[in-house]
Amino acid sequence: MxxxxxxxxxxxxxxxxxxxxxxxxxxxxxxxxxxxxxxxxxxxxxxxxxxxxxxxxxxxxxxxxxxxxxxxxxxxxxxxxxxxxxxxxVPTGTLRLNVPRPAARLVVAPLLARFVASYPRIQVEVVTDDRLSDIVSDGFDAGIRFGESLAGDMVAVPIGPPQRFVMVAAPDYLAARGTPQVPRDLLGHACIGRRFPSGNLYAWELHAEGQPLSLAVEGPLVFDDDALMIQAACDGAGIAYVYEAMVRDELVAGRLVKVLESWGAPSSRFFLYHPGRRNLPPVLRAFVEFVRT
The missing domain is CATH 1.10.10.10 (Winged helix-like DNA-binding domain superfamily/Winged helix DNA-binding domain)
Incomplete structure (x- = not known):
């Protein structure tokens, strides 16, 4: 023995x-x-x-x-x-995060400089990925997703401020095609589509008189990247439905204007999620505590 x-x-x-x-x-x-x-x-x-x-x-x-x-x-x-x-x-090692591109720009990037300054022995590796990945099998410590709809064995922590989607278009486009007054008017407009990594086209999630409304819009352009949607909208190609925080500069400069503002979906949050609550790796525990504070 x-x-x-x-x-x-x-x-x-x-x-x-x-x-x-x-x-x-x-x-x-x-x-x-x-x-x-x-x-x-x-x-x-x-x-x-x-x-x-x-x-x-x-x-x-x-x-x-x-x-x-x-x-x-x-x-x-x-x-x-x-x-x-x-x-x-003293947390030491590599923290691997799986993050969709909008979350990387809106909530992760603004935190990283302060986090690594607070924890100089942690290296953060951010992999941008819009797919619904299995973070455990893919070797990530945590992931970030929009909304709190996650697997039951995951712990979700809100990260960053609430985010709102808005419909925007260039003034020249609206001058030529008219401004939609109700969601149904979108069916007669060039709407810039969003395709998910799964291959599905996004049906715009709106709110009509307090009730959720899913609208399958159509248009000549379909992208999987918000930056391309915003550029196309600025160029007058149609109406885009994007994160408000990503078009703030364009709205201030007048390159884009909001349409159907009162019909957009309610604000939601990005959530940092990870498996389990006990015995978190020190690098992940440090990041979770940093996010919470």
Missing amino acids: IADLHELDAFAAVAVHRSFRKAADERGVSASALSHALRGLEERLGVRLLNRTTRSVTPTEAGKRLLERLAPALREVGDALTELSAMQT
Whole structure:
């Protein structure tokens, strides 16, 4: 039967100190507990490791050989545990985040400079991905998604301010095509489409008189990137439905104007999500606490 690490560590301590009492004091246990562990180890190995008298404890020849091979390995284990303990105190290592492109621009990028300044021993790797990835199997510590609809075994933490979608178009486009007054008017306009990584086209989620409304709009352009939608809208290609925070400058400059503003969906949040609540990796725990504060 193979000896366990506790018994081997007990043997090494007694062999080095040549005293059960000193080894017991060092480890905060009783001398009788160490003596019992050593007897069990010798019985399973079938060899005497220590010669004991009332005045002294000395390794046998077999004990000396075992200690020579064992001491470097135990030092490695001790160093590894010390390093792990230090990581709990000062988070160290790589934090991998799976983030959709809008979230990377709107909520993650504004946080990163302050986070790495606060935790200089953490390296953050952000992978932008608009797919609904399995963060666990893909090797990520956490992900970010819009809205709180996540798998039941995930913990969700709101990150960043509430985000609102708005319908926008260039003034020249509206001058030529007219301004829609109710959601149904969108069916007669060039609407800039959004295609998800799954291949599905996004049906615009609106609110009509307080009730949710899904509208399958059409138009000559379909993108999977907000920046391209915004550029197309600025160029007069049609109406885009995008995050308000991403068109703030265009709205202020007058390159775009809002349409059907009172019909947009209510604001929602991005959520940082990760598996489980207990024993979070120190780098992830540091980021979660940073986000919460």
